[in-house]
Structures are given as structure tokens and as C-alpha cells.
Amino acid sequence: MKALRFHAAGDLRIEEVDPPGEPGPDQVVVANRFAGICGTDLHEYAYGPVFVPTTPHPYTGATAPQILGHEFGGVVTAVGRNVSHAKAGDRVSIQPLLMPRVGDYYAERGLFHLSPQLTLVGLGWQSGGMAEAALVNDYNVQVIPDTLTDRQAALIEPTAVAVYSCDRGGVAAGDSVLVTGAGPIGILALMAARAAGATQLFVSDVNATRLRLAEQAVPGVIALNPTQHNVGDAIRDATEGHVGCDIAIECAGNEHALKTGLDAVRKAGVIVQTGLHPGENPLNWFDVTFKDVDVRGSWAYPTHYWPRVARLIESGQIPAEHIVTKTVTLDDAVGSGFDALMDPAGDQLKILIDLKNAA
Incomplete structure (x- = not known):
């Protein structure tokens, strides 16, 4: 079968594999339908390996070359004898987190996403979503309702990241929320904040195209470009009492975006760090103390989120499909997918790979 495999930075190959x-x-064996190209996949392509192991992973034994893809779904073609919640023919979404289920402090407390041995299908496992088929564990498979499309099934994973970031921030009805970074996760975070009841939404980004896409995907959001506006001042001008927003969710993995969030959030507000920073970044800790703010990390998502997130997408409360700007075949996934998303002047947001038409 065909698969897209990561070999090294700048070296992705469409190859025939068993x-x-x-x-x-x-x-469970799944015939893959759609797979999303994630920012994490782009990081591997640009300067990896980051998460892809170069020596056998201590839990899974996987090592490069790695079939990429952890945002995907498909149709079950075969199940093991102990699998009872899914059967051949079921349409599924893949919850890609992998970890020991016993003998692990966090896993035994239901906090599977915090396991120190955590890895993902598509990053540290024999299979991935960017192939015609994948082998996964039973707990990775979530059967989806008939009313959820195959495209939406591939969007549950990034949407879960966004929903968890809002949960970590405690977003509630009537809140004002700033999201820094208008990429796919940032726009999904805006949608999730609105679904949670936030009534004032702001987004900041230096990419004018992405701001425009955010405005299209989330009507009513106030888009701010830091190269043209003082984001903190603009938000204070627009919020009750001119104090700033209640919650700032950083989705860019950028030190300037984090500082913008600290400036824009009100006293006793909350900052949620969702984007992955490439290294240490300075923050004015006097302001953190003086403003009495909470700074919270948001790592992945609890694995039990899948049915909840599927309902949010299915109901239309989070119209996740609005972030998809392009669909490509597997053969064209590197040039028309990865390279298009790596272009800083590009106009793409989320690109899906159509695996049913892989040949």
C-alpha cells in the first residue's frame, strides 16, 4: 500500500509499504479515509525529528522512518477477538494517543494524556493516518454516528485540542476571549469558546490572510494584526471597564503572542498556553504577579473527549469543517500539502489528504 513516511527533516517520501x-x-485495522496535516507534522518536516523517535520508542518500539498522520478516520476492516465496541464496516475516528494502560501513575488515574511514555499513532507507532490503512489499538478507535461525515471524523482530533484549551481556561457564558494565532487550532479555539458561551471574541495574528479566514469561519470575531494595532489597547477599549479580556489562549507557540496575551488579559484573568514553543521564552513575571493572573498549560486532551467533541461538531456548534481550505491526494501531499502550508505567504489553513483516492 502507499504511505507518506518521514525519514528526516525535509525528507518526506511516498512509498510502498506492507x-x-x-x-x-x-x-483494529482501519481503511483510512481522510487525514489532516497538523502543525506537528509540519514541525517534523521542517526541523525534525521532534517527536518521531530515532531509536526504538521505549513503549511502542517504533522508530523512523515513520508513517505520519494522527488526525484521521476511516472504516474498520478487521478487529481482534477481544474487540467488542467496533466491528468491520463501522466508520470511526482515531483518538491517536498511545500509552501504558497499567503501571503508569497518570494512566491509572485516567490522565492518559499526561503519561511520560506517551506517543501518538503517526508519530511513534508502526502505523499512521497518511497511508491507505492503519493498525491501531482498540482504545484508539471511536465509532462515529452516521450523521458525522468522513471529513469531520478527521477533524475531531484538532478540535479536541481546542476544546481542552477552553476548558483549561474555564471559558464560560458571557466571557471575553482572545486567541493569539489564527491557525487551525486558533480558529477552532474561537469556535470552542463561542460554543462554551463566550460573547466577545478577539483573534490576533501577523498573517492578514489567516485573519481574513478567521473572520469568515467565526463571524463577529474582532481580528487584530499586531503589526497594525496595539492588541492590548484595542481589547481594553472594547471590553467592559476597559480592563482587558477574561481569558487569553495562546495558539501560536510564539513568545510575542504569549506576551500579547499577558498584556491583553485583565487582572485575575487566565492565560492558557496551547501552542508548542520551540524553546525558552521570556515573560514579564512582575506583570504575572502584579496582575494576579493564572498561567496554565494545555497539553493535548483527555482521551474521553471524543464523543463530546463529535457531538459539538455534529450539532454545528463547532463547524470544524470551515477550517479546511484544500483537499489533496496522497501522491500530491508533499508538494500540494506540506509545502503549501510551509509557505509563509500561503493562503492555506487546514489541508486534508484523501486516502480513498490514494492510487
Whole structure:
């Protein structure tokens, strides 16, 4: 079968690989339908390996070359003898987190996403979504309702990241929320904040195209370009009492965006760090103390979020499909997908790979 594999930075290859064999007792084989190209995949392509192991992963044993893709769904083609919640023919979305289920402090408390041995399908596992088929564990498979489309199934994973960031911030009805970074996660965070009841939404980004896409995807959002506006002043001017927003969610992984959030959030507000920073970044900790703010990390998502996020998408409260700007075939995924998203002047947001038309 065809698969897109990461070999090294700048080295992605469409290759013929062996298809999955028979599933183990607690495993499932899926014919992949759509896979999203994530910012994490772009980081691997640009300067990886980051998460892809170069020596056998201590839990899964996987190592590069790695089939990429952790945002995907498809149709079950085979199940192991112990699998009871899914059967051949079921349409599914993949919850890609992998970790020990026992003997792990966090996993035994239901905090699977915090396991120190955590890895993902598509980053540290024998299979990934950017192939015609994948072998996954039973707990990675979530059956989806008939009313959810195949495209939407591939969008549950990034939407779960956004929903968790709003949960970490405690977004509630009537809140004002700033999202820094108008990429796919940032726009989904705006949608999730609105679904949680936020009534004032702001987004900042230096990319005018992405700001325009955010305005189209989330009507009523106030878009601010830091190269043209003082974001903190603009938000204070627009909020009750001129104090700033209640919650700032950083989705860019950029030190300037984090500082913008600290400036824009009101006293006793909350900053949620969702974007992955490439290294240490300075923050004015006097302001953190003086403003009495909470700074909270938001790592991935609890694995039990899948049904909840699927309902939010299915209901239209989070119209996640609005972030998709392009669909490509597997053969064209590097040039028309990865390279298009790496272009700083590009006009793409989320690109899906159509695996059904991989040949």
C-alpha cells in the first residue's frame, strides 16, 4: 500500500509499504479515509525529528522512518477477538494517543494524556493516518454516528485540542476571549469558546490572510494584526471597564503572542498556553504577579473527549469543517500539502489528504 513516511527533516517520501497484517486480540485495522496535516507534522518536516523517535520508542518500539498522520478516520476492516465496541464496516475516528494502560501513575488515574511514555499513532507507532490503512489499538478507535461525515471524523482530533484549551481556561457564558494565532487550532479555539458561551471574541495574528479566514469561519470575531494595532489597547477599549479580556489562549507557540496575551488579559484573568514553543521564552513575571493572573498549560486532551467533541461538531456548534481550505491526494501531499502550508505567504489553513483516492 502507499504511505507518506518521514525519514528526516525535509525528507518526506511516498512509498510502498506492507499493509497491516491481521490485528492482534486488542487491535483494529482501519481503511483510512481522510487525514489532516497538523502543525506537528509540519514541525517534523521542517526541523525534525521532534517527536518521531530515532531509536526504538521505549513503549511502542517504533522508530523512523515513520508513517505520519494522527488526525484521521476511516472504516474498520478487521478487529481482534477481544474487540467488542467496533466491528468491520463501522466508520470511526482515531483518538491517536498511545500509552501504558497499567503501571503508569497518570494512566491509572485516567490522565492518559499526561503519561511520560506517551506517543501518538503517526508519530511513534508502526502505523499512521497518511497511508491507505492503519493498525491501531482498540482504545484508539471511536465509532462515529452516521450523521458525522468522513471529513469531520478527521477533524475531531484538532478540535479536541481546542476544546481542552477552553476548558483549561474555564471559558464560560458571557466571557471575553482572545486567541493569539489564527491557525487551525486558533480558529477552532474561537469556535470552542463561542460554543462554551463566550460573547466577545478577539483573534490576533501577523498573517492578514489567516485573519481574513478567521473572520469568515467565526463571524463577529474582532481580528487584530499586531503589526497594525496595539492588541492590548484595542481589547481594553472594547471590553467592559476597559480592563482587558477574561481569558487569553495562546495558539501560536510564539513568545510575542504569549506576551500579547499577558498584556491583553485583565487582572485575575487566565492565560492558557496551547501552542508548542520551540524553546525558552521570556515573560514579564512582575506583570504575572502584579496582575494576579493564572498561567496554565494545555497539553493535548483527555482521551474521553471524543464523543463530546463529535457531538459539538455534529450539532454545528463547532463547524470544524470551515477550517479546511484544500483537499489533496496522497501522491500530491508533499508538494500540494506540506509545502503549501510551509509557505509563509500561503493562503492555506487546514489541508486534508484523501486516502480513498490514494492510487
